[in-house]
Amino acid sequence: MKKRQLQEILGFNLLRVCMVLVLLTLAFILYDIISKGAGKISWEFLTAMPRNGMKEGGILPAIVGTVLVTVITAILSIPFGMGAAIYLNEYAKDNNLTRLIRMSIRNLSGVPSIVYGLFGVILFVQAMNIGTCVLSAGLTLGLMTLPWTITASEEALKNVPNSFREGALALGATKWQAIRTNVLPYAISGMLTGTILGLSRAAGETAPILFTGAAFYLPFLPRSLFDQFMALPYHLYIMSTQHHAITQVRPIAYGTALVLITAVFAMNLFATILRYRLRKTKME
Amino acid sequence: MTWNPTASYTEPEYGIGAMIIGTFMVSIGALAIAVPLGIGTAAYLSDVASPRVREIIKPVVEILAGIPSVVVGFLGIVFVGPAIAKVFHIPNGLNALNGSILLAVMAIPTIVSISEDALKSVPRSFTEASLALGGTKWQTLARVKIPAAMSGIIAACMLGMGRAIGETMTVLMATGCAQAVPHGFLDSVRTMTTTIAIELGEVPFNTTHYYALFAIGLVLFIITFIVNMISEMVLHKYQKVVK
Secondary structure, eight states, X not given: OXXXXXXXXXXXXXXXXXXHHHHHHHHHHHHHHHHHHGGGOXXXXXXXXXXXXXXXXOOHHHHHHHHHHHHHHHHHHHHHHHHHHHIIIIIOOSSHHHHHHHHHHHHXXXXXXXXXXXXXXXXXXXXXXXXXXHHHHHHHHHHHHHHHHHHHHHHHHHTSOHHHHHHHHHTTOOHHHHIIIIIHHHHHHHHHHHHHHHHHHHHHOOGGGTTTTBOSOOSSOOOSTTSOBOOHHHHHHIIIIIOTTTTTXXXXXXXXXXXXXXXXXXXXXXXXHHHHHHHHHHHO | OOEETTOSSSOOEEOOHHHHHHHHHHHHHHHHHHHHHHHHHHHIIIIISOHHHHHHHHHHHHHHXXXXXXXXXXHIXXXXXXXXXXXXXXXXXXXXXXXHHHHHHHHHHHHHHHHHHHHHTSOHHHHHHHHHTTOOHHHIIIIIIHHHTHHHHHHHHHHHHHHHHHOOHHHHHHXXXXXXXXXXXXXXXXXXXXXXXXXXXXXXXXXXXXXXXXXXXXXXXXXXXXXXXXXXXXXXHHXXXXX
C-alpha cells in the first residue's frame, strides 16, 4: 500500500474518532441524567411543593416559575423581535445607520448572559423600581433573546424571493399589504423556529435571573407578576451547590435536571419539526 | 491583583488581575480541547460522512448546544470533578481543568457548525483541481480545503472563545472559585463572571463594592465585544474572498 493511501486512511479515522468522541459526550450526558433522574420523576414530584427544607416533595413552584418567566420573555421578544426584523429587512434602507444597527444586534447576541443580568438589575429592579420579581426576570431574559430573535427572523425574511413582493406591488398593493399577504405567510414558520430556539435557551438560563427575581426557596406559587419565584435552572444550581445536605438531595437535583432538559428539548424539537415542515413545503 | 472587598482589618482591595487570568486560563484550556475535536468533527461531516450520516449527526450536535449551562455544570460536580480527583489523586476535582472540559463541551457545537459551513463554502474548483493533480481526498482536505477555509475556522474558534469567556453557571459550579492567582490547571480558579454571580446578591446597593462588580461586568463586556468583533471581521473578510 502506498504511503499516501495509508495517510488518508489514518487521517479519516482520526476525524471519525473526533466525531465519535463528540457524540459519546452527548450520549453520556443524556444517559447519566436520564438514568439517574427517571427514578425520581413521579406525579408527586411534578405537582407537589418542596417540603422539609427542600429535602422532600416536588418542584411544582420551579416548573410554574420557569413557565411564567418564559411566557413574559415570549411576550417581549416575539412582537419586538419580529417587528424589528420586518423593519430591517423590508423598510430600512441599506445605509450606514442600518449597518450600525445590524452590527450592534450581532454584537449584543454575543454579550454574556450575566451582563444582561447586571443590566436587568439596574434598569428593571432599580431604575424602574419593579423590584426582584417574575416581571423583572422575564423582561431581562426578553432583552437577552431579542438579538437572536431579530437575527433569525431577518434570515427567514431574506429567504422569501423578491418576486413575491414585486407581484403584490405590481397589482397595486401597498407595501404593508404586500408584506402581510405575500411575505409573512412564507416567512412566519422560519421566524417562529428561530424565536422558539431563542426561548428554549432563555428557559434554561440561570445567570440573568440570579439577581432579578429567582428565589432560593418559596413553598408557594407566585401570586402576581410582582412576586419572587423559583425556577428550574436556579433550583438545580441550589440543589447541587448551596443546599446544606447536598448528597441527600442529589436525586432531586437529577430529577430537576431531567425535567429541565426535557422541557428545553421539547421546545427544540418543536422548532425542528417546524423547520422540517417548512423545508418540505418549499420543495413542493 | 488582589480582590478583597470585604477586608475588615486592612483597606479593601479591588484588583481583578487574578480573575482575568482565571477567565483566560479556563477559556484557553477549553479551546485547547474544543478546537481539535470541533474541527475534526466538522471536517468529518463535510468530507468523510455520507449525506445520510450528516443529516443525522448535525441535529445531534445541535442538541448538545441546547443543553442548559446549569446542567453541564451539574455534571461537572457529580461526574467530571470526582473523575479528575481520582485520576490526579487530589482531594477534589473542582478546578480549572474541570471548567475547561465543561466549557469545551459547550463550545464544540458552535465550532463544528461554523467550521463546517466554512469548509462547505470552499469553491468546488479548488477541490477538483487538487484531485485532478493526483492528490488523495485527505491531501485535498488537509492542504487545500482547510487552508482555504482557515479564516472561517478561526472565526468559529473566536466565537467559541467568546462563549466560553462569558459563561457563568458552568464555571461557577465547577471551578471551585478560590480567590488566588492560579498556578496550574489543577488549581481552583475564579473567573470574572463567577465573581459577579457570587457577590452581587450579597452586597448593599451603591457601595464601592457594588460598583466594583459592575466594573467587572464592563470589563467582561469589553473583552467579549472585542473577541466577537474580531471574529466578525475575520468572517466578513473571508466571505468577501470566497465571493
